[in-house]
Amino acid sequence: MAGVRHTVNCGTSHWSICPIIDRLEVVTVVTMTIDDLDARLIGLLRAEPNLPVIEMARRLDVARGTVQARLGRLHDSGVIVGYGPDVDAAASGYAVLAFTTLEITQGSGDTIVAGLSEIPEVLEVFAVTGPGDLHLRIAARSNEHLHAVLERVLELPGIRRTETKLALHTALRRTVADLVVSDAARAAVAT
DSSP states (O other): OTTEEEEEEOOOSEEEEETTTTEEEEEOOOEEEEEHHHHHHHHHHHHOTTOOHHHHHHHHTSOHHHHHHHHHHHHHTTSOOOOOOOOOTTTTTOOEEEEEEEEEOTTOHHHHHHHHTTOTTEEEEEEOSSSOSEEEEEEESSHHHHHHHHHHHHTSTTEEEEEEEEOOOOSOOOOHHHHHHHHHHHHHHHO
């Protein structure tokens, strides 16, 4: 593709040992090339997610069919994973943001993640390197609510140790869409 500005490399097919669930698994991920038009389209969607396709095409100075084809390709390849609204946690009543690291017993990862998926305040779960095995992002209405959420987490079998840190404020907030648009802008300046 001409004018390649950014490549999203999500990895390759390889064997990996997952220390959390203690088994060998095959991981296959697709690599997607994002050019300047894709990046501008993503930026436009980020700024105005409800914009009609015909208006996107007008603003990007391309044909409507080009925008539709690009959106389809970006969606089908997994680069665009949703079109929902960004919701401010504090404005919606969840003013407390916490990050909890779990140390778990070997082989209990599947069970613990399944249990965490039943706790709606647990927004994300990451398998991590370094101290701890799982890193959680938790939203709560108050410190008391957070305490209740953590009590539910601690009820799950296989958790050996936890450590929780509270976010005092958000000093910087970016999305992957912001990164893609920024990379495209830097590449355009460099050429």
